[in-house]
Each structure stands twice: as structure tokens, then as C-alpha cells.
Amino acid sequence: MALLDYNTFYLVGIKGVAMTTMAQLLIDAGKQVSGCDFAEEFVTKKILDTLQIKIDIGFTHEFTPDVECVIYTAAHSGKFNPIVVQAESKKIPVFSHAQAQADLFNQKKGIAVCGVGGKSTVSAMISWIFQKTGKDPSFAVGVGNIPGLEKTAQWNVNSEYFIAEADEYVTDPSAPKRGEVITPRFSFLHPFITVCTNIKFDHPDVYEDFEHTKSVFFEFFNQINKEGTLILNYADMVHNPTSSAQKITTFGKDSQADFTYSFSPAQQIPGKTIATVIHDSNEYSLTLLVPGEYNVQNALAAIAACKSAGIPIADSITALQTFASTQRRFEHVGTKNGVIYYDDYAHHPDEIKSVIAALNAWYKDQKKIIVFQPHTYSRTKQLLHEFIHAFGRAQEVYFLDIFASARESFDSSISSDTIVAGIKQKYPHVLTENLHDIETLSQFLQKNTQPGEIVLTLGAGDIYKVHDTIQ
Numbered sequence: 001m002a003l004l005d006y007n008t009f010y011l012v013g014i015k016g017v018a019m020t021t022m023a024q025l026l027i028d029a030g031k032q033v034s035g036c037d038f039a040e041e042f043v044t045k046k047i048l049d050t051l052q053i054k055i056d057i058g059f060t061h062e063f064t065p066d067v068e069c070v071i072y073t074a075a076h077s078g079k080f081n082p083i084v085v086q087a088e089s090k091k092i093p094v095f096s097h098a099q100a101q102a103d104l105f106n107q108k109k110g111i112a113v114c115g116v117g118g119k120s121t122v123s124a125m126i127s128w129i130f131q132k133t134g135k136d137p138s139f140a141v142g143v144g145n146i147p148g149l150e151k152t153a154q155w156n157v158n159s160e161y162f163i164a165e166a167d168e169y170v171t172d173p174s175a176p177k178r179g180e181v182i183t184p185r186f187s188f189l190h191p192f193i194t195v196c197t198n199i200k201f202d203h204p205d206v207y208e209d210f211e212h213t214k215s216v217f218f219e220f221f222n223q224i225n226k227e228g229t230l231i232l233n234y235a236d237m238v239h240n241p242t243s244s245a246q247k248i249t250t251f252g253k254d255s256q257a258d259f260t261y262s263f264s265p266a267q268q269i270p271g272k273t274i275a276t277v278i279h280d281s282n283e284y285s286l287t288l289l290v291p292g293e294y295n296v297q298n299a300l301a302a303i304a305a306c307k308s309a310g311i312p313i314a315d316s317i318t319a320l321q322t323f324a325s326t327q328r329r330f331e332h333v334g335t336k337n338g339v340i341y342y343d344d345y346a347h348h349p350d351e352i353k354s355v356i357a358a359l360n361a362w363y364k365d366q367k368k369i370i371v372f373q374p375h376t377y378s379r380t381k382q383l384l385h386e387f388i389h390a391f392g393r394a395q396e397v398y399f400l401d402i403f404a405s406a407r408e409s410f411d412s413s414i415s416s417d418t419i420v421a422g423i424k425q426k427y428p429h430v431l432t433e434n435l436h437d438i439e440t441l442s443q444f445l446q447k448n449t450q451p452g453e454i455v456l457t458l459g460a461g462d463i464y465k466v467h468d469t470i471q
Contacts (some may be wrong), residue, residue, distance in 0.1 A: 003095065003103040004029055006069040011035035012083045013073045014055055015042035018097050018167075021140040021153035022071060023053060025104060028155035036061070036083060037076075043144030043327055043464065047152065059083050073097045074185075075406060078172050096171045101140060102188030104155065105162045108138060111305055112166035112189050114220065115197030115233070117351040118298050119165045121290075122197055124326045125302035126163045132319035133311055139163040144327035152326075161309060166194070168216060170206050173407045182206050186220050192228040194221060194245070195305050197298065199236045202348055204382035205408060218242050229308045231301060234260075249308065251300040259304045261286070263293050268361040277303065277317065284317050290325045292358025294351075330355065333467045338451025341467055347375040347460035349386035355458065356393055363454050371441060371466075373400040373459030374419065377411035384414070388422035396431040397423065400441060403461025438462070442469040 009026050011019050014035030023033045024047070036056040048055065056063070059082050063070075070087040072078060072094065079096070087094050095103070105112075113123040120143050127139040131149065140153040142165050166186035175182050199217050201210040221230055221243035230245040234252035251259040263275040273288040275296045288295055303316045325331060333341040346355045352372065359368055370391065374380040380387065380402055391397045399416040416434045423432045435441045445455060445466070457463045 001093065003069070003100050004031070006031070006093065008032045008066050008068045009034075010063050010067040010070045010083070010087075011072075012059065012070060012081055013037050013076045014053065015044050015048065016073055016075060017042075017044055017142040017144060017152070018101075018140075019071070019073055020044040020047055021142060022097060022100060023048070023051060024151060024153040025101075025138075025140060025155040027051060028153075029157070034064070034067075036063070044152075046145060062086070067092060070094045071097055071100045074169065074171055074173055077406075078174070080174075096185075098167075098171050098183075098185040098188050101164060102190075104138070105140075105164050106188075106190050108162035109160055109192040109225075109309075110189060111161055111163045111193045111195065111309065112186065112191035113164070113195045113197070113301075113305075114166035114168060114186055114217065115195075116168070116200040116202045117346075117348055117354075118197035118294065118301070119167075120326060120345075121295065121298045121329050122195055122301050122305075123163055123165045125299060125320060125323055126195075126305050128323045129302060129306050129311060129316045129319040130161065130163065130309075132322070133315050135159075135161065135311070137161045137163055141165060141326065142167075143329065146326050147324045148322065161192075164189070166191070166220070168213070168220075169203055173206055176206055184216050184220070187223075189220075190223050190225065192225045193231065193305055193308050194224050194228070194243075195231040195301050196221070196233060196236065197301060198233045198350075199239060199241075200348070200350060201383075202379065205376065205378040205405075214239055214241075221245070231304045231308065233297070233301075247308075249304050251304050252297065259300045261296055261300055263296050265293070265357075265361040270362045277313070279313060282313075284313055286317055287321055289321075289323060291330055291362050292354060293361075294354035294358065295330075328464060330358065336470055337449075339445075339449045340454050341470070342454070342456045343464045343467060344456065344458050345460055346458045347379070349383055349390040352387075352390040352458060353393075355456070356391070359454065359456055360393060367395060367450075367453045369396045369398070369445075369449065369453065369455045370394045371398045371400070371435075371445075371455065371457045371463065373457075373461045373463035374402045374416055375460040376405045377402055377408055377414055380419070381411065381414040384418065384422065387419050388426055391423055391430060391432070392427050394430055398432065398441065398444070399434040400438065400459070400461075400463055401434070401436050403459065403463075438466045438469065442466050446470055
């Protein structure tokens, strides 16, 4: 049976950003949704509260007998979660989130956005452009919120397109330990248009090396509809990607790209990013409310995707003028006691370098304090030298302890202290220290910041919670 043949759904780990998008899709389709998760608050609280979904606490209870289908994620032990095991013992159909989303996505002309960094923002930009140009698409973006839409997903039975993030992570992170073949989450998707923001090595807990990563992406590129389009960062053409798509369109800084741009850090001012988009020898002025050259490239990828879907470049640029990013993507959290606070999800070294460059372009003269919470022992250990290098253009950098994934064990051979020591050795001009926890960080920021200074928190863990503690 197809996903929408069922009427009553139970979502395991419903507070996660991906599962919250699934809840919205199913409710839009007229289905009944409940679920379970930990008691703590997540960035999805506002949306889930609005939907008035019943959420059970924990994963060891009996769920109600009216449940017809259970959906789970790779988190919380995945298919080995007690709720999932219970469902299977009762012969209740079970879908991974990746399978469930693909069931909906593949009914439409799918626009899949993949890549290590930028996929949430580009997915949101494309969704925003479609909405603002009256296309009313189906979409799913794995973030806490998209300001201006006040939702992160919608299902429109009559839509032509479905826009979604295509995640290279796997459905079962424990598979390699059992000697089993991994299944990338995006392997269930069969897009009409695929956008790849970049190809980089990440997730060392499941991918052996960069060659392994590339092979997984290339396999995904060969799932594109033969009449469709692959939109690729021109810098990744060096990897000689293969694709089943009829057309490959490139974007990037290189003048040989199909969509390119001009950008000057000196021209940037707080609150505005100014650039020129260049395509087929035509130039278009681009003004964004989000910072940095990396967001110019994100916009370029979104514009290219929308053009492939029939939306004129000028219309996309007009729509993007009002795009105010997403929650936890260079989000302006607020100003407290004259100190300006931002928060960003960046957790890969390349993302961190891009965000710091954007901060420096917007605030050229102000003192800037960066705080980073590394995410997972495996990533921190594998990319240690890249993390050290990522902070070379910062003034002050403070750290929290590594935010461990539930899917990994403690590793005493790596810590935030290791990064701090590396920065002190390589970049002695950068003031750096490990503050360990959110409480200590909160006290430090309230005692050691002055009006006019900028604070940027970074990381995929729970570092964003510090902002609620600052008076």
C-alpha cells in the first residue's frame, strides 16, 4: 500500500526537523498524526504546538490501537527503536522517514537539493520563490521555521512540483557495524531536477573517505529523470560526475559556469548582501537579506533550479529580495544590552569558514565573538585540522564540549580542548578557550560583552538554547 492509503500515523522522534515536516505533510493530506519523543524542547516546538499534535514522552510505552502506520528516523536507534519493534510485532506497516517522504516526492516532479552545506537554505529559497510566484508547490525543508511562511512543509495534492532536501546521510547508521550495506536517505528519491550545492567529505561514521562520498552522490545523480536536469556547483565538475539527466547546468564563481556572479565584500553592509547575477551575458542585480558570498551561491542555485522549472530569472530575484532565511541559518536572534546575537547551524569546517567570512563582511569594524559547539566525535576527529583552520579569520572563539550523537559512543581521544590547542598553536592571534557548557557560556557572555559587539553561535547541537538564558 502507498503511504496515503493509511489514515492514522504515529511518528517516532516527531520533534526532529525532518519528522515535523512529515507531520505537516500528512496533516495537509487529511491524516491523523500523533507521535513520541524526548521531553525536552526542540526548535520545532512552535510548529508542533500550532498543529496541536499529541506527543507521548519516551519510547517504551504502548501506542494506541488505532495507529495504522508508524514512521521512524535514523535517530533513537532507528528500526530498532522499541516503538518500531512493537509496531512490527503487531504487523503494523513501518516506513523510514526517507521512504515515507519519497512516497510523496515521487508522485510529483521532484526538485531534490543535496550537498554538504546549503541544502536547507536552497530548498527554502526554491520553496519561497515558488510560493511568491503563485506556484503553490509541495515542499519539505528540515529546519525549525521559515519566517514568512511559518511552516516548513506543505502537501498540495494538485501541485506539479515537490521541493525537498535530499540527505546523503543513511537510514541506519548502525549498518556498517553489522557488516551491512548502507542505504543513503536520498536513494529513495527519483527527482526531475537535482540541485547539488557541493560535494565534500562528511559523516565519517558511515562514509569511508571522499571517494566513497563521491560515489554515493554520483549514484544519486543517475536517479534523475532522463528528461530532467542536474544543477551542479561548477567547482565540482572537476570530479567528473555522471548523471542520467538530459541536461547539466552549472553555477558558481567561475566565469565558465552557466550561472555566475560578481560579489565584493567591501560593498556589503549589515542587513543586506549585494551582488550581480550573470547568465547568458545578461546581468541582474541581486539584493538579499541574508549574508555572505555563500548565500549568493545558494541564491544562484535556487534561481537556476527555478529557471529549469519555468520561472523567469527576474521573478526569482524579485522573490528572493524578501527571503529572510530560516531558523538557525544566520538567524538574528535579537539584541540584548546592545549586543547583537546571531545563531547558525554550521557544523562542517567549510560552512564555518563561510559564515565567519559573511560576519566579517557585514560587520567590518565591530568586535565579533564566535562560539562553536562541535557535533559528533567522529566528525571532529576526522576533520580536526580543517576545524582548526576554519577559525583562522576569527577574533575570539569559544567552545562548548562536543555534542555527541545518540548513535555514537564517547571517544576520549578527541575533545573541544584539542581544537583549542590547535588554534592556539596555528593562530596565536585568535583568543580562544573551551567554556564547556551552556551555563558557563551564558555567564561569560553576560559579563564580557559590550554594546555594539556581535556574538555568533555555531553548531548542530543545542547551543542555540544559550540565547534564552541571556538577560
